[in-house]
Amino acid sequence: MLKIENLSAIVADKPILKGLSLTINPGEIHAIMGPNGAGKSTLGYTLGGRPGYDVTGGSVSFAGEDLFALEPHERAAAGLFLGFQYPVEIPGVSFVQFLREAANAQRKVRGEAPLSGGEFLKLAKEKAGLLRMEMDMLKRPVNVGFSGGEKKRAEMVQMGILDPKLAILDETDSGLDIDALRICGEGINAIMRKPDKAVLLITHYQRLLDYVKPDFVHVLAGGRIVRTGGPELALELEEQGYEAVAA
Amino acid sequence: MSDTLTLPTRRDEAFRYADLAALEPLWPLATQEIRVAAGEAGALALVLDGTNADARDLSIVLEDGASFDLRLLNAGSAYGRIAVSVTLGKAAKFHLGAAQIAGGDQTAEIVTQVTHAEPDALSTQIVRSVLAGHATGTYLGKVAVARGAIGTDGSQSIRAMLLDRTATANARPELEIYADDVKCAHGCAVGELDPQSLFYLAQRGLPPAQAKKLMLQAFIAEAFVGAADEETLTQAALDALEAIL
Numbered sequence: 001m002l003k004i005e006n007l008s009a010i011v012a013d014k015p016i017l018k019g020l021s022l023t024i025n026p027g028e029i030h031a032i033m034g035p036n037g038a039g040k041s042t043l044g045y046t047l048g049g050r051p052g053y054d055v056t057g058g059s060v061s062f063a064g065e066d067l068f069a070l071e072p073h074e075r076a077a078a079g080l081f082l083g084f085q086y087p088v089e090i091p092g093v094s095f096v097q098f099l100r101e102a103a104n105a106q107r108k109v110r111g112e113a114p115l116s117g118g119e120f121l122k123l124a125k126e127k128a129g130l131l132r133m134e135m136d137m138l139k140r141p142v143n144v145g146f147s148g149g150e151k152k153r154a155e156m157v158q159m160g161i162l163d164p165k166l167a168i169l170d171e172t173d174s175g176l177d178i179d180a181l182r183i184c185g186e187g188i189n190a191i192m193r194k195p196d197k198a199v200l201l202i203t204h205y206q207r208l209l210d211y212v213k214p215d216f217v218h219v220l221a222g223g224r225i226v227r228t229g230g231p232e233l234a235l236e237l238e239e240q241g242y243e244a245v246a247a
Numbered sequence: 248m249s250d251t252l253t254l255p256t257r258r259d260e261a262f263r264y265a266d267l268a269a270l271e272p273l274w275p276l277a278t279q280e281i282r283v284a285a286g287e288a289g290a291l292a293l294v295l296d297g298t299n300a301d302a303r304d305l306s307i308v309l310e311d312g313a314s315f316d317l318r319l320l321n322a323g324s325a326y327g328r329i330a331v332s333v334t335l336g337k338a339a340k341f342h343l344g345a346a347q348i349a350g351g352d353q354t355a356e357i358v359t360q361v362t363h364a365e366p367d368a369l370s371t372q373i374v375r376s377v378l379a380g381h382a383t384g385t386y387l388g389k390v391a392v393a394r395g396a397i398g399t400d401g402s403q404s405i406r407a408m409l410l411d412r413t414a415t416a417n418a419r420p421e422l423e424i425y426a427d428d429v430k431c432a433h434g435c436a437v438g439e440l441d442p443q444s445l446f447y448l449a450q451r452g453l454p455p456a457q458a459k460k461l462m463l464q465a466f467i468a469e470a471f472v473g474a475a476d477e478e479t480l481t482q483a484a485l486d487a488l489e490a491i492l
Contacts, residue, residue, distance in 0.1 A: 050446050076452035088447040106452035158451065201473020
């Protein structure tokens with residue numbers, strides 16, 4: 001589904017990713033862990049196509065397409081979802097309006113019929129329910145006045161509505177209390193743990209992985225993947241720290 | 248105002264940013280006079296969205312306790328100018344809500360002179376401009392408070408959004424106060440759309456123009472909140488916006 005080969009990227013002229021390779025197949029859940037500044041968020045933003053994150057080498061194919069030939073909104077329509085570490089607040093625009101427009105913009109690119117207002121609300125209600133979020137929250141302006149935990153849950157509701165093939169979740173677990181962590185973890189499983197979908201979890205801690213069991217754990221350090229293992233690698237990291245394991 | 252038949256020059260403050268070449272064939276302008284009797288209420292929505300250059304001159308006199316709600320949409324034509332002069336009597340109320348939307352080489356300008364001639368009058372002005380390409384959007388607004396016009400409350404909220412670095416916004420709110428015990432506030436900001444927010448919307452699947460429109464919709468809507476024909480005006484503004492995105 002996603003094949004990253006020897007990817008290099010710079011941010012503000014500073015090399016961050018230095019020859020990163022990673023393959024994710026349908027049905028798999030991968031976790032990327034690593035110390036601060038290793039390039040974890042840069043990987044997510046580069047794949048999402050954020051301006052200012054410039055690819056200087058390597059290639060990425062996503063669902064058979066050259067990812068970097070696509071604009072950010074085309075990547076979304078192709079099925080790539082990026083869960084933000086810091087979701088953006090947009091005053092004056094309601095979640096419901098934004099998400100319906102986004103879902104229908106994606107459907108248009110894929111040649112599917114747009115969702116009617118009723119169809120959309122039914123879908124939104126179902127996904128909000130999965131994340132134990134009141135529909136009233138989705139009538140409010142995008143992320144405005146939301147707590148850190150509510151923003152992360154709202155990200156997962158968006159993921160449920162947009163139904164991507166691949167979700168890259170950047171520190172979805174940061175800022176969550178114990179209950180919200182469990183709700184988000186269960187939401188990720190319910191939405192994404194399917195044979196035709198895949199997840200790349202970017203995280204610092206083992207705790208999210210207690211709920212969302214990864215098939216592979218990678219250690220990212222110095223802009224490349226320095227070690228790959230199974231779920232036990234996360235536990236080893238938790239015990240010994242990055243320095244010992246990544247050395 | 249010495250000679251209304253002679254075309255103004257750029258030395259005239261009220262025409263400093265005007266497109267004089269476009270103005271010339273329209274000159275001299277006929278002033279549209281509006282007078283609202285004591286205690287009465289009036290309203291006007293003026294939309295300049297034709298393709299030809301257009302310049303309007305409004306003069307509004309509000310007698311004691313009168314009120315007036317003026318809404319302007321200045322969009323579409325190569326040159327659009329709306330000049331408004333308002334004189335408020337005792338405890339009169341004046342509200343202006345305006346949006347200017349311009350792209351290409353368009354010039355859009357709103358020039359206001361609001362005079363609080365008597366005590367206890369209220370004036371509020373909200374002007375929102377969205378400028379793309381090489382467009383110029385100007386707001387020149389003077390609030391004058393006459394001697395003895397105590398209890399005056401005058402406010403100006405002027406904001407412009409530049410969609411391209413090549414567009415120009417001029418904003419000059421001005422206060423001239425000859426009375427004590429008055430409340431006059433002005434806020435003025437020129438900004439750009441937050442690139443982080445645009446990326447967030449794009450990552451959810453919105454093409455750039457649609458993302459910008461979504462972000463600007465609330466910005467523009469502030470100009471028409473509470474208008475009698477709020478929906479029509481907002482829709483006309485969104486159509487104008489779509490044309491420059």
